[in-house]
Amino acid sequence: MSTSGRGLHGRVLETLGPAITAGDYPPGSVLRTDELAQRFDVSRSVMREAVRVLESMHLVESRRRVGVTVRPKAEWNVYDPQVIRWRLAGSDRPHQLRSLTVLRSAIEPVAAGLAAKHATPEQCAELTACALGMVANSKGHRLEGYLFHDIAFHRVILNASGNEMFARLGDVVAEVLTGRTRHEVMFEDPAPAAVTLHVRLAEAIREGDATHAEELTREIAEGALQELDILAP
Amino acid sequence: MSTSGRGLHGRVLETLGPAITAGDYPPGSVLRTDELAQRFDVSRSVMREAVRVLESMHLVESRRRVGVTVRPKAEWNVYDPQVIRWRLAGSDRPHQLRSLTVLRSAIEPVAAGLAAKHATPEQCAELTACALGMVANSKGHRLEGYLFHDIAFHRVILNASGNEMFARLGDVVAEVLTGRTRHEVMFEDPAPAAVTLHVRLAEAIREGDATHAEELTREIAEGALQELDILAP
DNA sequence: TGATGAATAAGTCTGACTTTTTCTTGGTGT
DNA sequence: ACACCAAGAAAAAGTCAGACTTATTCATCA
Numbered sequence: 001m002s003t004s005g006r007g008l009h010g011r012v013l014e015t016l017g018p019a020i021t022a023g024d025y026p027p028g029s030v031l032r033t034d035e036l037a038q039r040f041d042v043s044r045s046v047m048r049e050a051v052r053v054l055e056s057m058h059l060v061e062s063r064r065r066v067g068v069t070v071r072p073k074a075e076w077n078v079y080d081p082q083v084i085r086w087r088l089a090g091s092d093r094p095h096q097l098r099s100l101t102v103l104r105s106a107i108e109p110v111a112a113g114l115a116a117k118h119a120t121p122e123q124c125a126e127l128t129a130c131a132l133g134m135v136a137n138s139k140g141h142r143l144e145g146y147l148f149h150d151i152a153f154h155r156v157i158l159n160a161s162g163n164e165m166f167a168r169l170g171d172v173v174a175e176v177l178t179g180r181t182r183h184e185v186m187f188e189d190p191a192p193a194a195v196t197l198h199v200r201l202a203e204a205i206r207e208g209d210a211t212h213a214e215e216l217t218r219e220i221a222e223g224a225l226q227e228l229d230i231l232a233p
Numbered sequence: 234m235s236t237s238g239r240g241l242h243g244r245v246l247e248t249l250g251p252a253i254t255a256g257d258y259p260p261g262s263v264l265r266t267d268e269l270a271q272r273f274d275v276s277r278s279v280m281r282e283a284v285r286v287l288e289s290m291h292l293v294e295s296r297r298r299v300g301v302t303v304r305p306k307a308e309w310n311v312y313d314p315q316v317i318r319w320r321l322a323g324s325d326r327p328h329q330l331r332s333l334t335v336l337r338s339a340i341e342p343v344a345a346g347l348a349a350k351h352a353t354p355e356q357c358a359e360l361t362a363c364a365l366g367m368v369a370n371s372k373g374h375r376l377e378g379y380l381f382h383d384i385a386f387h388r389v390i391l392n393a394s395g396n397e398m399f400a401r402l403g404d405v406v407a408e409v410l411t412g413r414t415r416h417e418v419m420f421e422d423p424a425p426a427a428v429t430l431h432v433r434l435a436e437a438i439r440e441g442d443a444t445h446a447e448e449l450t451r452e453i454a455e456g457a458l459q460e461l462d463i464l465a466p
Numbered sequence: 467t468g469a470t471g472a473a474t475a476a477g478t479c480t481g482a483c484t485t486t487t488t489c490t491t492g493g494t495g496t
Numbered sequence: 497a498c499a500c501c502a503a504g505a506a507a508a509a510g511t512c513a514g515a516c517t518t519a520t521t522c523a524t525c526a
Binding site for chain 2: 009048056073099103111163165
Binding site for chain 4: 240242275276298299
């Protein structure tokens with residue numbers, strides 16, 4: 001579950017964060033700490049802590065005698081998992097999903113190529129198990145089971161790449177896949193072609209074939225992008 | 234300069250953040266807010282705000298009756314620009330620089346391909362101007378001038394990609410390029426081949442040739458990676 | 467073994483005070 | 497009458513200290 005909700009300041013963030021990322025307060029809007037503290041019925045110290053967190057995400061800027069001003073979207077720390085969750089929960093979810101999928105299409109092929117070189121036998125085994133799980137859940141509306149193995153599959157590859165920047169995108173990929181399955185229109189079983197590609201990708205990595213792994217991942221990413229175009233052209 | 238230093242809590246972060254990211258406190262280490270407040274000679278409220286920021290970066294976790302525990306590196310928000318700066322300033326700078334360069338090698342080719350499709354005439358003009366500036370500063374130890382145009386060049390491409398996730402990596406690229414020029418061994422003029430590639434890349438984007446732009450960027454990235462291998466094989 | 471209670475450190479609240487920045491006001495000079 | 501600058505007032509964040517609350521852990525005892 002989300003890291004928030006722990007402590008009063010976390011509960012404030014749970015409503016203030018989504019409100020800001022949703023654009024309820026246009027850039028340049030000025031909030032006052034005291035007023036916010038009253039509105040959320042918390043002490044100033046708690047509200048100050050919440051503001052500090054928002055500030056560290058570059059969502060707002062706190063200046064003396066002025067107040068807490070909302071920063072333009074272009075300055076937000078959009079890689080912050082918390083910010084990503086807030087935005088995915090908001091109204092520009094489709095736009096956000098597209099941005100993230102494009103990001104995936106850039107990262108994952110390279111990560112898969114590296115994984116083919118660096119994956120340990122254990123990681124290869126887990127990858128094959130995940131692919132097997134995807135196959136087993138690919139028919140008969142077993143979307144939850146499919147999703148579970150799909151997430152695990154991509155996470156193993158990102159971790160096996162040996163690059164910590166790639167590895168930390170595992171959560172993002174999980175959010176994207178979950179969002180696609182649960183919130184978007186996805187009543188049908190996954191495309192058989194996608195399932196096959198995952199199986200073949202697991203093979204390629206196990207065999208250490210980097211260029212093939214990269215190519216297969218590009219095809220998977222291409223499919224994900226086309227899926228978005230079908231939903232919102 | 235950095236966004237920190239504003240306020241007492243910022244000054245605390247300026248020394249506590251680098252200390253944690255440098256690994257001075259191994260994962261699982263327990264800090265106590267009161268003790269830290271004493272050590273930094275600030276009030277508890279200020280220290281609490283600092284801890285909240287560290288917590289939002291997933292560097293630490295604060296739990297009742299236990300204290301503030303340092304999280305394992307694998308959980309840090311490594312995309313937070315502040316965390317990136319702290320780590321680049323620390324001792325694992327080479328490792329960090331390599332991770333980020335690999336990230337660049339994945340992102341920038343795709344970004345360049347998108348830029349070829351979406352760049353506005355103004356962006357194309359600026360890109361050409363940047364390439365020109367690079368050429369003009371490519372000989373005679375004018376490294377600062379070269380760096381300036383190099384950063385601007387890559388930033389324009391990332392912005393022109395039209396993807397906000399890519400666009401926000403402009404600062405990261407700037408840090409990497411700055412680090413390479415200033416802190417690594419780089420007394421010589423840039424490789425002529427690299428300069429030529431940038432000029433051709435600007436042309437390709439202006440002409441809307443996505444696949445060519447992507448290919449040229451891959452070559453540039455390849456050069457950057459080889460440069461790292463030469464420095465630390 | 468499992469429940470009870472004490473110890474502990476974070477969490478919360480309040481109120482007073484300080485500091486920085488901005489706006490206003492008033493005076494000066496042309 | 498107008499531009500301009502300096503002094504002061506006002507506003508909001510920033511800081512601090514102290515008292516109190518609460519959840520969690522650990523030790524003790526039935």
